[in-house]
Amino acid sequence: MSPRDTLTVEIPSRWVGPLRISGNAIDDEVEVPLATYESPLWPSVGRGARVSRMIEGGIRATLLDARMARSSLFVAPDAAGAFAADQVLHEREEELREAVAGTSRFARLIDVHTEVVGNLLFVRYALTTGDASGHNMVTHAAEALQALILSWDLGLEYGSISGNYCTDKKPSAVNGDLGRGRRVVADILIPHDVLEKTLRTDAKRMVDLVVRKNLVGGTIAGSLRSANAHYANMLLAIYLATGQDAANIVEGSQGITYAEEREEGLYFSCSLPHLIVGTVGNGKHLAHVDEALERLGCRAEREPGANANRLAAIIAATVLCGELSLLAAQTNQGELMRAHRSMERGRGSAAQRPAGTPGEEAQS
Amino acid sequence: MSPRDTLTVEIPSRWVGPLRISGNAIDDEVEVPLATYESPLWPSVGRGARVSRMIEGGIRATLLDARMARSSLFVAPDAAGAFAADQVLHEREEELREAVAGTSRFARLIDVHTEVVGNLLFVRYALTTGDASGHNMVTHAAEALQALILSWDLGLEYGSISGNYCTDKKPSAVNGDLGRGRRVVADILIPHDVLEKTLRTDAKRMVDLVVRKNLVGGTIAGSLRSANAHYANMLLAIYLATGQDAANIVEGSQGITYAEEREEGLYFSCSLPHLIVGTVGNGKHLAHVDEALERLGCRAEREPGANANRLAAIIAATVLCGELSLLAAQTNQGELMRAHRSMERGRGSAAQRPAGTPGEEAQS
Amino acid sequence: MSPRDTLTVEIPSRWVGPLRISGNAIDDEVEVPLATYESPLWPSVGRGARVSRMIEGGIRATLLDARMARSSLFVAPDAAGAFAADQVLHEREEELREAVAGTSRFARLIDVHTEVVGNLLFVRYALTTGDASGHNMVTHAAEALQALILSWDLGLEYGSISGNYCTDKKPSAVNGDLGRGRRVVADILIPHDVLEKTLRTDAKRMVDLVVRKNLVGGTIAGSLRSANAHYANMLLAIYLATGQDAANIVEGSQGITYAEEREEGLYFSCSLPHLIVGTVGNGKHLAHVDEALERLGCRAEREPGANANRLAAIIAATVLCGELSLLAAQTNQGELMRAHRSMERGRGSAAQRPAGTPGEEAQS
Amino acid sequence: MSPRDTLTVEIPSRWVGPLRISGNAIDDEVEVPLATYESPLWPSVGRGARVSRMIEGGIRATLLDARMARSSLFVAPDAAGAFAADQVLHEREEELREAVAGTSRFARLIDVHTEVVGNLLFVRYALTTGDASGHNMVTHAAEALQALILSWDLGLEYGSISGNYCTDKKPSAVNGDLGRGRRVVADILIPHDVLEKTLRTDAKRMVDLVVRKNLVGGTIAGSLRSANAHYANMLLAIYLATGQDAANIVEGSQGITYAEEREEGLYFSCSLPHLIVGTVGNGKHLAHVDEALERLGCRAEREPGANANRLAAIIAATVLCGELSLLAAQTNQGELMRAHRSMERGRGSAAQRPAGTPGEEAQS
CATH class of the missing domain: 3.30.70.420 (Hydroxymethylglutaryl-CoA reductase, class I/II, NAD/NADP-binding domain)
Known part of the structure; x- marks a missing residue:
């Protein structure tokens, strides 16, 4: 094996946030690392994080099973x-x-x-x-x-030894019905003025989009036990940055975004029924992974499983940020590509752009 | 943004092969780059590549649509x-x-x-x-x-702008029925003696496993339009190494492994109906990506689409190598974990292990 | 074969309605025959029919493909x-x-x-x-x-001769993506006062139920390309009464109920992407079938396909009636079983019950 | 309501068999009643029944859950x-x-x-x-x-009251994963000479067809948790004849046909994970239903559930007969339509046709 055969692939990465998260596995403000070739994801998650900081308790993450x-x-x-x-x-x-x-x-x-x-x-x-x-x-x-x-x-x-009824890295219904990985829901109640100013949308348009695109569109696409815009994007980025086996975004991509218009604002939720995540094991010994987990507060002395629970909550909240921001952009004709083009022009300097420029990634 | 916020995530990577591949988009021997935290994937694909080189024409890749x-x-x-x-x-x-x-x-x-x-x-x-x-x-x-x-x-x-009937990065049926990305089938006819010596199995056991695990097991798992063991693993590794948007492994994970026992040996095929792949665009400008695409022969002067077609063929062949090797290991009780443990002990030096030690990765 | 071996099975049947239906395949008031062991279906569809007669144009049925x-x-x-x-x-x-x-x-x-x-x-x-x-x-x-x-x-x-990619009498995605049978949508705009008086509900509760039960509940159930409460009930009853091959309710059961709350009232729709239906062929020669098709106006001299189109429109409207009535009942805690029990007590005399007693069937 | 509004729909019906069935819910020879507009179903199930009588123990039905x-x-x-x-x-x-x-x-x-x-x-x-x-x-x-x-x-x-996660009369994954109705498997081991003489096929062709059509074809059709040719046909016919709520063929249509070629012959199985069936309740009081259940031996004094278990076993065996016969016919080019045309010519007199003329119904 020649030296050129062993190398490392470098994926651009950035810490985004902080996100304000509370719930039964975490109560904290944390920045999250996102490694991705799709740089518009950074400001997109960043906008959701900004929303989380404007709200008491921020994003609530509820861990239901592991x-x-x-x-x-x-x-x-x-x-x-x-x-x-x-x-x-x-x-x-x-x-x-x-x-x-x-x-x-x-x-x-x-x-x-x-x-x-x-x-x-x-x-x-x-x-x-x-x-x-x-x-x-x-x-x-x-x-x-x-x-x-x-x-x-x-x-x-x-x-x-494996009969595919597990199921690992394939879309399935069984993982939703019987569980595999962490079952976690992230939700948030966003006041009307935050929706308008930070997300440039309103509760009715958001609910209409969630129903028409994610639920009805997902149904005709045949998206088994799944109704969301782009969970896979956020999962991939944070999985790579935290040393997860990122092929598990296949299962992770199956989840449901559900929203309600209320008097107080928009209720917005992301349910991830089978989020595979760990803070020890394969890939976790690498320096940058270790550092990332440390900075995320997932290296503390806790009872077994609690660090991974915390990480699952953080990941679910990150998914919510990106999902919220993309959907908000899609409620407005033309916004997605305008933001994307501005991002493309300013590639590498997204963080310097004025607040309120989402730079949503175009996919999904 | 402090300097610590902009960084790169380093994923261990290795060139494996070469694979012998022929068909309507390629006729060549190529090594393939696999970036992954799951190092047992390298010898696993490597074993499949070895098989490809023992057979006239090697793996045949048929590109059907783009x-x-x-x-x-x-x-x-x-x-x-x-x-x-x-x-x-x-x-x-x-x-x-x-x-x-x-x-x-x-x-x-x-x-x-x-x-x-x-x-x-x-x-x-x-x-x-x-x-x-x-x-x-x-x-x-x-x-x-x-x-x-x-x-x-x-x-x-x-x-x-997007109604989820596309569908991007979500499992779906529509992409299989109507197409999205490259539609490509990789197949190979493996003589009985190669099965026995290199893969330590036989045609009947392989066909039984493909039917029972991938098709029947996949069916009860609810694996929509999909029946395979672990396409997502190979896709992730080569996607990361070649600058693809790796969240597209979600769609890529849906594909069908089909095999037949024949007089001449085992017919083994991997059908990927919607493989998303490109040789230009986002992520392709990075130095290591550019180098990888060059080395794969996907930077030549060809008609538009032909370089991406070649890459799709290579990726499908890589998927076949990993799928073949894992399934062969799973036909034998205990082989998977023995190989994995040996790999774990020798982590970092898989390439030095004696030929015939597959070191299959344990997942899927 | 002894005489006792050849016989007929008698299914209780009743004509319900009339339904007011308009659209590109019909503009008429028609009663519909429903053969079923589940008698609460009659008043249920009957209530929907009553709603259709209170509205200009009634239920609109749009035939899109055959x-x-x-x-x-x-x-x-x-x-x-x-x-x-x-x-x-x-x-x-x-x-x-x-x-x-x-x-x-x-x-x-x-x-x-x-x-x-x-x-x-x-x-x-x-x-x-x-x-x-x-x-x-x-x-x-x-x-x-x-x-x-x-x-x-x-x-x-x-x-x-058949490779199951047709697909006949099995749930599938392909029939939705590529078509099989009639593609037809029935919809209606129901004023708020009709909702309140005849259906004892309101637009917001109906939309909430359609989203939460049919779309979200259907999603977690794994209801492939499908989101409805009980299309299969209405389909079976009218299929049996009109000599259809009723095993095709399997495909027919896949369809999407979608609703919107509007200023003018409730927009309510039932989309049936692959409704298998015919007015000639197997089973259509039987006396009661012939009579039923005649009474439905599906025996007229029309261009080939037009009688079947008319029947498809009638069936879709019938589905809408039953779906609307059951969902309305389910918006109210306890209504379904109260109506059902009253129906059970008065079995056989449902038609004599006071208007406004829905007698919903309990299933679904 | 005028007299013409209350009537009965008469479905042609015939007793077919007897089937030889053994297992944990039955050990008997029984004829089965099939009510259907598709008369070729009678000789089709009849041919399977003939096979069952040629084999010690006949069709074995295993009841797993209720x-x-x-x-x-x-x-x-x-x-x-x-x-x-x-x-x-x-x-x-x-x-x-x-x-x-x-x-x-x-x-x-x-x-x-x-x-x-x-x-x-x-x-x-x-x-x-x-x-x-x-x-x-x-x-x-x-x-x-x-x-x-x-x-x-x-x-x-x-x-x-119902959130669609039940799921009733809609295709789903949840009913397979968590159960609903009777879970029952019917299987049989058919010697090579019976395959050849009575079914005019052989074990290899049958296994190939089951894999290629039901499993692979079903997979690309998107047949969720399902891989069979035409369970719905047999279910509808026996459901109507025994007073079941026949809309439950929707769930019943989801099941898996699995076969193996063995030295002794063909192992052939039909797994029905959620067969809804009852011997008391709605529809069971009708004279012809009561008679049918009596003749099927499902009116005996047994512990609660045992009569319904027996009926479930009989239905699963009936499904196997029809599935076996249709698949055997489809292994031979042209046989299906030849039989069908002969049946069409002799409509009404199928029972008089020479043994060995299957008269398969053409659908599925």
């Missing part, structure tokens, strides 16, 4: 055999729990979900994995569980 | 009004074509697809965009088209 | 072979058109859509089929086309 | 409020269980599944409902539960 899942595939002679084995699995769940606990200090089995298709038995294990996203932990656990189950002589044969 | 799409949303008073406007749009399609041609040297309108939902009119424009992925080109075009259509006084109001 | 589709499957040696054949198909489309015209007086080929997956070539033919729903017509045509294409020696083998 | 679900929608001020209420719901689940038990002798709450989207709280209740399909039972229970929960003053407001 788990990682892996499904293994077993092959029985027929459906009766698969079902018989399935029943034994549930009867002996305690043994499965012990086997998982033996593979890691942090891994704990919290759910075993099965599905029989013909003679195929899919077994989906869900684990808590502390501050790790848990990809490797759950695969190790699945390996141990599969070996254990096969040793029980239930008439099963090895099918695959 | 286009970029954006949908705009118009609001009519009712469905009758939306439909009347819809009909005018198709009658005056020539004017739409001219308007698009006026926005760029490369943009050409090739399809206008509409859908009416109640009083909402979604208009999906498809363009050829030369060697650019075309995100900006199509948004510029959509802006011009929307202004033009609104000027026709058809009783329409502005809804949104 | 076609029937069948996909055949061909097997090539590889993707390059499949793509080469695909190109020939499009070059020789004129010959395909002639072949179709030769199979029926009414069948006309209007679209050939292909998709290549690995070495598999799916060819989806779309035909106009006059007043027939076209199931048999399109299968005859597909048979002729497949034989013709195989005779061209393109290296293809027979895969299947 | 439940009915309804989701209610509550509206909180924000996500934090929705989540707080969600937690209380789970803490007080015992009270919920009691409330359900108070609404019916048979209803028992077995699962409460919640999902938060923004400030919206969807609560999905799952109940066992004895021999009833449970539509009304679960709606009554949901009404009681919703009133109870609202009385707890958790800051929630009434959203809807």
Whole structure:
């Protein structure tokens, strides 16, 4: 391997914010790092962050669940055999729990979900994995569980360590229904004057757009369990900057933006049902990642999982900032491209542009 | 903005291969750059590349289509009004074509697809965009088209420049049915002895796994228009290394792995119906990107689109290498984690490991 | 076969309405026949019909498209072979058109859509089929086309006369994107006082419910290209009464209810992108079916397709009536079950109940 | 209401079989009633039944689960409020269980599944409902539960008695992941000579067709959690004949046909994850329904649910017969239409045709 074969790819990155975030996993003002080739994303998230700072409590992030899942595939002679084995699995769940606990200090089995298709038995294990996203932990656990189950002589044969009912890095419904990663909702109530001055829109236009574009447009596009404008953009940028396995933006891209017009202003929310995130593990040892996590306050001494919960809340709030800003721009004919062109001209100096110039990225 | 706010994120990267690829967009041996925090991906793709070099013609990549799409949303008073406007749009399609041609040297309108939902009119424009992925080109075009259509006084109001029926960076069915990006299939016929020696598996086990895991497992996971193990991993790594907007791995992750057992060996294919890729535009001016595209042979003097077609073919072949290698490993109980653990121990020196040690990444 | 083996199943049926309907396929007042074991459906649709008669023009039904589709499957040696054949198909489309015209007086080929997956070539033919729903017509045509294409020696083998990319009686996205059956939208603008007096609700509550239940609830349920409360109920009842192949309610069940609160009242719409319907063909020769079609005005001398268009418009309006009435009931806590229980007590005499007692069916 | 307004719709019906069925809910030979306008369905199912009688044990039906679900929608001020209420719901689940038990002798709450989207709280209740399909039972229970929960003053407001996360009569993923109705798999192992003589095909061609058409074709069609040829046809016919709410074929149409080529023959299976079926309740009091259920052996004195389980097993076996026969016909070019045309000519006398003439219906 010649020296030219080992190198690093440098992605432009910038800290944006701070965002004001409160909730059951964080109560703080934090700047967020966004690594992206699409520089208009910076001022876009920045505008949302500005809104968050104008409001008591800022963006509220509610963390609802945390788990990682892996499904293994077993092959029985027929459906009766698969079902018989399935029943034994549930009867002996305690043994499965012990086997998982033996593979890691942090891994704990919290759910075993099965599905029989013909003679195929899919077994989906869900684990808590502390501050790790848990990809490797759950695969190790699945390996141990599969070996254990096969040793029980239930008439099963090895099918695959992963049966795609997990599901990793593919769009799915199962992750929404059964959970995988952090389930988190970010929401905010934006007064009418902030909407007008900072976002140049109003509550009715925002709600109309959320319904028509995200929900109806998403429906005809066939966007499975998903209705948003561009979660993937924010996720990619913050995933790269914090050492996440960024291929998990595939699942992350599935989420629902929901808004209501109220007397006090606009209620605006981003629900991310399966946000994969970790503060330890692969990629987290790199210097810039370590630094980023430190600066985000995700390196503190906390109970296992709390740092990752905090990071999940921060990421959800970041998604909300970018989603809010892009949608606001799209309520106005022509604004998106005007901002984009101004950004293109001033590439590299977005931060110097006058406040109120969103520079939305054009995509989505 | 303090200096610490502008920086670059460094993603570990390695050139892997070479891959032997032939087809209607390329006939060459090329190494491919993979930027990733998940280093086991390198030997995994490398093993697939080794297979490609053992076979006459290697991986064949067939490019079937190229286009970029954006949908705009118009609001009519009712469905009758939306439909009347819809009909005018198709009658005056020539004017739409001219308007698009006026926005760029490369943009050409090739399809206008509409859908009416109640009083909402979604208009999906498809363009050829030369060697650019075309995100900006199509948004510029959509802006011009929307202004033009609104000027026709058809009783329409502005809804949104993007109506999510495009669809960008969200899982969808529409991109598969109507196209967006490059449509490309990579396939290969692998003799039985290569399967056995290099991939340590056989044709029957591979076909069984493809059907049970990708197709059946994908079906119960709810993987819309998708059946594969981990396209997203390879896409992310090569997207980052070649300056693509990597959030497009969301669409890219939707694709179908299909295999057949034949007398001569295993027929194995990866179909990517909407692979977003460009060799010019955002992110392509960075030094390491420019170098990577040059080394991939995607900076040659060719007709517009041909460099991007070549890159699409290379990417599809890379996806096939990683998909093939992971699936082969998963046919054997325990192989995935053994390889992964060996890789973990030897992190950073994967290339020095003996040939035949796949070091598959554990995910998916 | 003993006599007891051949019999008829008697489904309770009732004519409901009349509905006031206008649009590009009908301008009339018609009663509609509903055959169902779920008798609360009658007063439910009846309440919607009453609303339609209180409004100038009543329910507007806009017919946007009509076609029937069948996909055949061909097997090539590889993707390059499949793509080469695909190109020939499009070059020789004129010959395909002639072949179709030769199979029926009414069948006309209007679209050939292909998709290549690995070495598999799916060819989806779309035909106009006059007043027939076209199931048999399109299968005859597909048979002729497949034989013709195989005779061209393109290296293809027979895969299947139907490749499931049609798609018949399965939920799908392709039927929405490419069309199958009638595409029709029914909509209505309901003044505030009618909402209050006849439907006991208001515009804001209706819009909130449509968004929260149909669009958001539908999204988390994974309702592909679909967002409604219970289209399937109305479709089944009128399909059975008019001799349709009622298994096509599967596709019919996919549709979108969309509503807007306006100064003048509630805009309410039901979009049915692929409503399969015919006025001639299988099942239409039975006496009660013939009578029903006659009474619906669908036996008149009209150009081919116009009777089926009229029937499609009537069915869409019927769907709107039932959807409107159920949703209105669901805006009020407890109303649905109160009405249902009253209906249960008075089963068989629903028509005698005082006006304003909806008797909604409980499902959905 | 004039006399002509109340009538019955007569659907042609025939008893087909007998089918040989064994498993955990039945061990018997039964004929099945099929009411349909599509008469080719009779010989099609009949051919499958013939196969079942040639094999020891016939079709095996495995019943895996039984439940009915309804989701209610509550509206909180924000996500934090929705989540707080969600937690209380789970803490007080015992009270919920009691409330359900108070609404019916048979209803028992077995699962409460919640999902938060923004400030919206969807609560999905799952109940066992004895021999009833449970539509009304679960709606009554949901009404009681919703009133109870609202009385707890958790800051929630009434959203809807049904929030579409149930899901009734719409395609969905949630019913597959969480269950609704009976989960049942029918499978059979068919010796090579039976395949050849009775079905005129072989194991390899059948497996190829199942993979290419149902799985791959279904995938590109966007058939959510579904891969079959025509379950809806068989379901409609037997639902109508047994007094089921036939609109539930929408959910029933989602299921997976999976096959394997084995040394002993063809393993062929039909998995129906959410088959809605009941032997008491709406529609079951009609004379012909009562007679049909009696003849099917579903009126016996058994523990609650066992008669409905038996019916579910019979229906799944019927689905298998029709699916097997149609797919076998589609492995042979031209067979489907030949049979269909012969059937058309002999309409009304299918039973007199020589054995071995399948007369497959042409659809799907």
